[in-house]
Amino acid sequence: MEEPLAPSSASRATEEPGSRAEIMEEVTSSSFNNPLFQQEDKKGITYRIPALLYVPPTCTFLAFAERRSTSRDVDALYLVLRRGLRTGHSVQWGPLKPLVEASLPGHRTMNPCPVWEQKSGCVYLFFICVRNQVTECRQIFLGKNAARLCFVCSQDAGCSWSEVRDLTEDVIGSELKHWATFAVGPGHGIQLQSGRLVIPAYAYYFPYRCLCFALPCKTKPHSLMIYSDDFGVTWHHGKLIRPLVTVECQVAEVTRKAAHPVLYCSARTPNRYRAEALSTDHGECFQRQTLNPQLCEPPHGCQGSVVSFRPLENTRRYQYTGGKDAPTIQESPLLDNSLRLEEGAGTASETWLLYSHPTRPAGEGPQMPDKDSKATMDTEDTYGSKASSEPQNLRPRVFHSIKFFVLCHSLLQLAQLMISGYLKSSISTVEKRFGLSSQTSGLLAAFNEVGNTALIVFVSYFGSRVHRPRMIGCGAVLVALAGLLMTLPHFISEPYRYDHSSPEDMSQDSEASLCLPMTSAPAPTPSNGSCSSYTEAQHLSVVGIMFIAQTLLGVGGVPIQPFGISYIDDFAHHSNSPLYLGILFAVTMMGPGMAYGLGSLMLRLYVDIDRMPEGGINLTSKDPRWVGAWWLGFLISAGMVALAASPYFFFPREMPKETHELRCRRKVLADAASPVSKGENSPSEQNPGESLKKQDGLVQIAPNLSVIKFIKVFPRVLLRTLRHPIFLLVVLSQVCMSCMVAGMATFLPKFLERQFSITASYANLLIGGLTIPSAIVGIVVGGVLVKRLHLGPMRCGALCLLGSLLCLLFNLPLFFIGCSTHQIAGIIHQPSTQPGLELFPGCAEPCSCPSDDFNPVCDPSTRVEYITPCHAGCTSQVAQEGLDKSQVLYTNCSCVSGRGPVLAGSCDSACSHLVLPFILLVSLGAALASLTHTPSFMLILRGVKKEDKTLAVGIQFMLLRVLAWMPSPVIHGSAIDTTCVHWALSCGRRAVCRYYDNDLLRNRFIGLQFFFKTGSLVCFALVLAILRQQSKEAGHKSTTSSPGLEQQRLMSGPKKQPEDSSV
Template sequence: MGPRIVDMPQDFEASLCQPTTSVPAPTPAPSNSSCSSYTEAQHLAVVGIMFTAQTLLGVGAVPIQPFGISYIDDFAHNSNSPLYLGILFAVTMMGPGLAYGLGGLMLRLYVDIDRMPEGGISLTSKDPRWVGAWWLGFLVSAGAVALAAVPYFFFPREMPKEKHELRFRQRALAATASSVSKGEDSPAEQTPGESQEKQDGLTQIAPDLTVIQFIKVFPRVLLRTLRHPIFLLVVLSQVCMSSTVAGMATFLPKFLERQFSVTASYANLLIGCLSIPSAIVGIVVGGILVKRFHLGPMRCGALCLLGALFCLLLSLPLFFMGCSTHEIAGITRQPGNLPGPELFPACTEPCSCPLDDFNPVCDPRTHVEYLTPCQAGCTGRLVQEALDKSQVFYTNCSCIVGGGPVPAGACDSACSHLVLPFMLLVSLGAALASLTHTPSFILILRGVKKEDKTLAVGIQFMLLRVLAWMPSPVLHGSAIDTTCVHWAQSCGRRAVCRYYDHDLLRNRFVGLQFFFKMGSLACFALILVILRQQDKEEGTQVTVSTSGLQQQLLASGPGKKPEESRV
């Protein structure tokens, strides 16, 4: 069907050039009704509800992570524990993957599903003013969480141990009991290390502590855990990696929208279909490698170091995958143009354009964007209808060579073709970073004492929340805000950013990610150095003990074999 002229609603008329005066009319002051304190109080109440919901969600997640990690490690065999933990982490990552995919579908719906904005404006998902149905995801996810929580009511009080792990522990307890009954070591002959080991073993067999006893013991256990160098370095490395993930999860869709001119729906689908599955594969592969090759702490540290190193190297090309911001009339200028104080071009002098309006149009020949059709000097509007959608054009534009027509909507990025290579590199980096997830948890579970495992993992998750997941989005958001070149105003205050400097946005966003990955790599390198030093010290102790045993054999004579030499 060909183009046809339609009646213009009042909102569209306000966006067009109205040649009523030769001087742009000042923006009218916001009314008291639209900028009342009641609106702010209402927003604060919504924020309070969101905080309460997040707190309840965090409390409900504790039985799965962190306590579920220690629970699995206690009742599974040591060789199977890494695989089970990898599966747990991978299934946990499926949630964000499904959420991104589901969110991408929901963002195709307008925030008010049953109606469009007043005035008859037909927005599309590519329009900068489009707001998707963000609230629908909370209802769906809350219902899914409630259903998933039902099977936990049917779990036994204590999980059955795996058979070979149970036999191993029974033999260990029997050997301990027999050695105590024979009186092989008198209290006077026990070294402090042996005494501590037996005390730890008895602690594992002891009944659960009461709340009062736990409060008394907690400070000592907390200090003992925080003084463990491997534990601290692993937590710091995970803080750096979690800061990277938190920044990506929060602002990567926005970055893709601005840098490559894709819709919010498509950006979420890309993340849900590429990045999250890659991270899941990386987590599972990490668990399989630890189980298959029976990796000890030293090799787990080496695997983490290699994963962090290659993840860092894959971040380097991201600095160059993008292009500069296209020219925006009255805001950005080409390098050869002289700066001027005016906001609007001279061709809009006959028009009365409001300063706070935003309805962008793009000149496809010069790739110059105007904030409104009025700023392009357009006086007419044309709608070209097709079978599935309609395209709006503006005509009689005094700032456009030939007068137009110009299509409604922002100019597309010249780098749109780079969005898939960019996401492939991000996804590959996510897979390599996730490769370190399970080995780093094994370093903690095998490094701390058995009775401190649950508390150590709990402290680890607390530090991750406080040091990574809370400040990282704020830090990334502040860095992104510093790249804004044009802010919209609402009630006399800065509201939303309309345009960013794409080069600065890319360098600061990717640079912040690069910084955190460098921190994670440095922590894993220090962990490897400490583990090598501990191995050297253990080798020296074994050499000394072996030489002492040989001296005992020589002193006892060739016909005698001390009881301690039998295994």
């Protein structure tokens, strides 16, 4: 696709000449209609940041631009020049030539800004040289400038150029320590009537550094001028233009009647309007800036140009705007209102100003840039694209905006992760409600991955052949229906029943849990046949419905993330794609935390809130028999997914390609989301958007390959990929880490409930408020470290190893933080003191207590718990009124010393206060484990061949699902079941566990975490050892480039460095 970035009309050709007005008047609109610089499709070379200068004595145009390997700033190579000879009303352009002289070793050359000095006829070309691999974002973040102010000059209108001269120390000097970075232009400089040469520039200034982190504080960009009063011999810089934030700027000299000329500056701002400022001392300092509401800009501003010329006759105070995007010619109101220099002197301007930049007046919808505005916006043109050819794109249509799609997809993935993660927040409640073991509930949680894993390859394979937004919408609708199906067991089951013990329910049901041998006989135990005819069938149907719903939940989620990411990457500007994906992942990462928060709220409500019995219940959430409204969270999440799915049926199959680029400094979120450093030493030469769009499946694998050929090729490529040691070890490490995360996410709420005797609502609140945000912070910090510091594979491996080691060390204290199971009569007791049933053997035998009842009571004197009042030998109960609620007491208990009363409910834990230190250590470990996410992903992309990267990411995804996310919940659930000491029975089978051996539970649950973390640590250690060996081998083969080869490097582009050279 051709990408002309140089002027293509008369207005563009004459807006940046830096010469006299009479020359501009001689140029006609038919002279320039061919592109001067265009992208080279095969090599991927593109040209950015054009600048145009006219040299009157030789009738020569000089057109400059940056040559880049990609459109990213970090991939700039060197400057190029085309000379044009003006003959009449046409210009003959010469070939494109590289400016080898305009370079410094180890630096990339950027921002050409030429100016012509009239007296000597010399052309000064200013530019900046930035150290290779160092981005503008990194300089701003660290406050460490990597740019150099340089220029070359020509005495023969650009035919030959002098050696480069570095002016950084001479012009900026000691003030450089307060400049995070700076740049000149882009555009052109001018020569004033006084003879002063003026080069516009801007700098990121910070007044001081933070003492704690040594990072710059209050960094803000401000425009300024670089000038020379001795025709280019020495140069100085003026004061920063404050207080507004201004960046790229251009200047023009304005003459007025009976007054001195003033220097007018028009600068880019993020305030939707151009900023204007005037200087009466030729650019040394400027008056306070003002925003001109007549000069509207896009929301984040844009680059633009301004030139001055004498007004036409009899057209005073005339403004012409030939359409929304046409250059604006006006007499600036700032000149009339802001400047009165001499008493009695007129201030009417003798100069007109011509502005050229994209505009979007307030109240109007989104505006597509026209071909005049594209070069000044510093964007890539798309003349042949649909964005510039389809009439529908000229209208503000919200469903043809990629930004609106990013918003919708962020909300959809947020809702999808909420409904997918909600089951984990209520896993213990579901077990209690339907009598499930932890192994069964773990299998239920894993079934979400079964449907997703089974279909992801085929859905991704056909991804480019379907209407992706509609497929996303259909998948989201299926997710919503699956969420509704998850609530069905609540509505088809009988109301939840428990052994009543409140004062309001002094009835036969409550008396059934007392020891009444004289008035009642043991109820006949139902036979296995009677159970299987009704109860067992109902149980199987309920569990089957939930398994089907979880499978559909995974199937519906298959197209959402892969199709959404690929759609964004296809139709967003490739430089904006990392930013959009960063926003997408930043929003969706909040989904699991919101799921636990929703679970915390819903589990405070009683399960049968929709069918409460008359008189209500007096059961509290602290009672071990409490069951919260688990189903209500699925209902709310399903509604959110359904609402988020509706816009996708209105998005087009192919959206107009976005045509403008957002500046690097607004890509903070993309830094955290991008798994690959943007350095030139990346062998993949992929931008983060290309990597991220393949993260959740085999996106765009051989789109033209038939299914049969795909099946034939897949095993061979799979074996070749798995034989790579770096890839295999990193994936195995991620498998171990994912096993730890999957088990922790599924059963940590239940573990906290049992270990510290807290409610399910409080456990979810701790996880959603501390652990999940800590993991998000870890992912963001890992991405920022990789992006900002440009970590190579060696340093990435070391970062992964360090994170795994610290995570393992913080895991060790968890073995010793917890509560032992309190004494339970007949189940758990201390050998030295045998209270309860052991103290009075046979005390409860005459009571004929039902074995399946569960209505725990506590002896406050000995802190012994009995599973029912009947097992304590209690024959009566009384209600004791308290300050806030009624308390049930059971009296005349034959199994209790002194036949004293016992309290309804479980005994309080003596170490519930340890839950906060425990969860803080878990959260810190989660942050450290998440720190390895981005660098380990980068190791995978760097560790395989370029042609296998797409499949390698897909294989990684498949292995994580198959080896970690599917089996890990079942493994953890089985381990938890082995620590159970008392099972509830339902029709002769084990149902839910009533009591666990807390010490054994803690050792096995934390032991599994320790085992997986150790496996991850070992794998990363082996990865680092292999990388060290490869680095040593590469070091022996590498040679130092000679100075003579530097020019060859500039001609052919940057040479690839060894993998760890950027570290």
